[in-house]
Amino acid sequence: MNVGEKVQQDENQTHLPLHKKSNNLFIKEKAVTEYNKPDNIRLRNLNFNHRKYLDDKKTKQFPVPVNFEKSTRCEVGIGLEPGELTDVNLDYIPKSPSIEKISGPNTTITPKNIIHLQSDSDLVIEECDRGYDCGPFYHLYNYENRIEPDDYEAIIEAIITDEIAGTYPMFERELEYQELKGLVRKRDYILYYLFSKDYLGFFQLKEERTFFYTYPSIAYTSPLRYLDNVPENDLFTEENDEQLQSFDFENMSSVRTLDSGVWR
Amino acid sequence: MDVCRASRMNRMLTDNTRALNVPPSLAPPQERTIFAKERISIPGYYEIIQFLGKGAYGTVCSVKFKGQNPPAKIAVKKISNIFNKEILLKRAIRELKFMNFFKGHKNIVNLIDLEIVSSSPYDGLYCYQELIDYDLAKVIHSSVQLSEFHIKYFLYQILCGLKYIHSADVIHRDLKPGNILCTLNGCLKICDFGLARGIHTEFFQCQTTNSAVQPHITNYVATRWYRAPELLLSNQPYDKSIDIWAVGCILAEFYARKPVFMGRDSMHQVFEIIKVLGTPEKDLLIKFGTIKAWNLGKNSNNPVYKKIPWSNMFPFASHEAIDLIESLLHWDSTHRLNVEQAISHPFLTDVRKPDDEPVCLQGPFDFTYESELSSMSKLRDHLIKEVDDFKTELFSSL
Numbered sequence: 064m065n066v067g068e069k070v071q072q073d074e075n076q077t078h079l080p081l082h083k084k085s086n087n088l089f090i091k092e093k094a095v096t097e098y099n100k101p102d103n104i105r106l107r108n109l110n111f112n113h114r115k116y117l118d119d120k121k122t123k124q125f126p127v128p129v130n131f132e133k134s135t136r137c138e139v140g141i142g143l144e145p146g147e148l149t150d151v152n153l154d155y156i157p158k159s160p161s162i163e164k165i166s167g168p169n170t171t172i173t174p175k176n177i178i179h180l181q182s183d184s185d186l187v188i189e190e191c192d193r194g195y196d197c198g199p200f201y202h203l204y205n206y207e208n209r210i211e212p213d214d215y216e217a218i219i220e221a222i223i224t225d226e227i228a229g230t231y232p233m234f235e236r237e238l239e240y241q242e243l244k245g246l247v248r249k250r251d252y253i254l255y256y257l258f259s260k261d262y263l264g265f266f267q268l269k270e271e272r273t274f275f276y277t278y279p280s281i282a283y284t285s286p287l288r289y290l291d292n293v294p295e296n297d298l299f300t301e302e303n304d305e306q307l308q309s310f311d312f313e314n315m316s317s318v319r320t321l322d323s324g325v326w327r
Numbered sequence: 328m329d330v331c332r333a334s335r336m337n338r339m340l341t342d343n344t345r346a347l348n349v350p351p352s353l354a355p356p357q358e359r360t361i362f363a364k365e366r367i368s369i370p371g372y373y374e375i376i377q378f379l380g381k382g383a384y385g386t387v388c389s390v391k392f393k394g395q396n397p398p399a400k401i402a403v404k405k406i407s408n409i410f411n412k413e414i415l416l417k418r419a420i421r422e423l424k425f426m427n428f429f430k431g432h433k434n435i436v437n438l439i440d441l442e443i444v445s446s447s448p449y450d451g452l453y454c455y456q457e458l459i460d461y462d463l464a465k466v467i468h469s470s471v472q473l474s475e476f477h478i479k480y481f482l483y484q485i486l487c488g489l490k491y492i493h494s495a496d497v498i499h500r501d502l503k504p505g506n507i508l509c510t511l512n513g514c515l516k517i518c519d520f521g522l523a524r525g526i527h528t529e530f531f532q533c534q535t536t537n538s539a540v541q542p543h544i545t546n547y548v549a550t551r552w553y554r555a556p557e558l559l560l561s562n563q564p565y566d567k568s569i570d571i572w573a574v575g576c577i578l579a580e581f582y583a584r585k586p587v588f589m590g591r592d593s594m595h596q597v598f599e600i601i602k603v604l605g606t607p608e609k610d611l612l613i614k615f616g617t618i619k620a621w622n623l624g625k626n627s628n629n630p631v632y633k634k635i636p637w638s639n640m641f642p643f644a645s646h647e648a649i650d651l652i653e654s655l656l657h658w659d660s661t662h663r664l665n666v667e668q669a670i671s672h673p674f675l676t677d678v679r680k681p682d683d684e685p686v687c688l689q690g691p692f693d694f695t696y697e698s699e700l701s702s703m704s705k706l707r708d709h710l711i712k713e714v715d716d717f718k719t720e721l722f723s724s725l
Contacts, residue, residue, distance in 0.1 A: 194380020195387050197402045199422040201519045203383040206547035209558060216618045217562050239413040242703040287547040
């Protein structure tokens with residue numbers, strides 16, 4: 064039994080009972096000694112069969128395939144003698160295979176066969192790389208208020224209208240505030256005022272609420288916030304598709320001018 | 328902060344969950360499929376196909392019924408961390424109510440099942456709905472060539488869905504390509520009822536007597552690019568025609584392959600509209616009744632713009648398409664077509680199936696429930712009741 068075989072045997076026998084351990088150690092030591100000799104690099108019998116196949120392939124001569132026939136496409140489409148050069152057509156836009164697939168054979172088009180995205184799903188350029196999402200909470204962003212902060216006339220009008228009707232906008236987290244108010248204890252007040260620890264988030268909310276009811280301009284113009292004040296762990300993806308889209312289109316908008324007035 | 332708050336809240340939530348009186352027959356089966364890595368637990372008759380991603384406030388994965396071949400793909404969204412947040416609870420209730428109310432229409436996204444799981448770490452609200460791969464924004468802004476027939480077929484589906492919604496006296500208020508899902512075979516489904524609103528006058532009267540909720544509609548408004556001029560320039564009440572404006576924007580976007588009015592802020596948005604539709608008439612500006620509207624008029628320093636014919640902008644569009652865009656994108660909301668008139672427009676004659684344009688038979692959407700939600704515990708109870716009612720209805724129909 065040569066050293067290689069012994070080592071292989073040793074590797075395969077690691078599960079042997081303990082009483083054979085000393086013997087195995089001896090063999091291992093011997094293997095390490097043998098390994099240090101340059102002629103004994105192999106630890107196991109490696110499978111070099113594929114090399115043999117490659118070596119055979121190297122020696123074998125393959126004829127180079129040569130096709131002297133002109134393709135019909137060349138004759139019809141280009142109609143040039145070989146070696147004749149023309150100007151490069153920079154305006155050339157290769158025909159999109161997608162167009163053929165979509166517009167398809169010129170048969171009667173019915174709503175059922177008009178779109179075959181199933182087999183051509185790669186036609187949709189923008190793959191969903193931000194992770195799939197669906198409702199509820201499909202799109203989250205802060206809904207703008209119809210009255211803008213600098214629209215003083217609208218704010219005053221709204222204040223007067225509400226004054227007559229005896230109403231006032233409600234703080235959007237009013238119910239949350241009322242609930243926390245019931246949960247907050249003396250300990251929370253002490254922790255907040257002595258150590259600035261607001262474990263329940265009550266004091267921050269209280270501040271926001273006071274701000275809301277003190278300044279009518281805020282009460283009448285504040286957006287509906289789904290994104291603000293949300294810890295990142297709670298909200299996995301902050302999606303504002305308007306912002307996403309604007310990246311692509313703001314550049315394009317310069318193309319459209321009043322002079323041309325035509326979208327290409 | 329959150330841990331402390333969550334523990335106190337969880338106690339309350341558990342109490343609420345206990346209040347849910349689920350009959351034994353309707354109780355969820357004992358066997359459950361667990362996807363431990365993403366902390367998802369679903370009934371045993373479902374099989375998870377793949378994890379799809381982390382969306383807003385939840386994790387989404389695709390599932391199918393065990394043994395079903397070919398599998399009907401279902402998207403499951405597990406929503407967590409919403410039970411302590413007022414605006415999220417309100418939105419969840421609103422969205423589920425609308426999805427439940429409109430379920431069954433082929434052009435509105437369908438809710439398949441609902442479930443609240445209370446055992447940690449799988450706790451959360453589970454929403455099961457049809458899995459739809461794309462939205463219309465992706466299709467419009469892709470390189471896919473859209474023939475006019477595609478556009479007709481897409482628009483027809485949007486209008487069919489909107490007809491159903493409007494027939495229940497509901498305004499969607501946030502219609503845009505990103506909120507219209509597109510299946511692989513080109514079927515469109517309106518989704519995202521986060522800003523939708525019932526407007527039936529009878530229910531407003533009920534609320535007024537209750538005096539808990541303001542009788543007017545909230546001032547929060549939809550995505551700016553699809554926002555109607557009356558929302559931008561007036562402070563007066565609006566109606567279903569704001570959705571029609573959005574549909575007009577979508578129709579024009581089909582041809583332009585990008586949004587037609589891309590304002591950076593609300594006044595820029597108005598000027599983007601003016602550049603195309605021209606400066607509005609004096610009478611209309613008076614009707615809007617605001618100084619900012621009046622300042623746009625011919626007496627102001629602003630330049631006066633003439634209307635650019637849509638046919639100049641989209642020379643490749645048919646006369647019918649141009650006429651329909653014209654009728655939908657009108658400064659004056661009273662001059663816009665309503666949804667039924669839009670469906671009857673000659674542009675859609677080729678694709679129309681008049682027998683398959685249902686209206687909502689349940690009548691107008693009742694939104695008086697809003698006046699009952701006067702505390703956080705009531706909000707939670709209502710969400711649980713909504714899930715309970717959904718399940719009861721689901722099992723009774725089996």
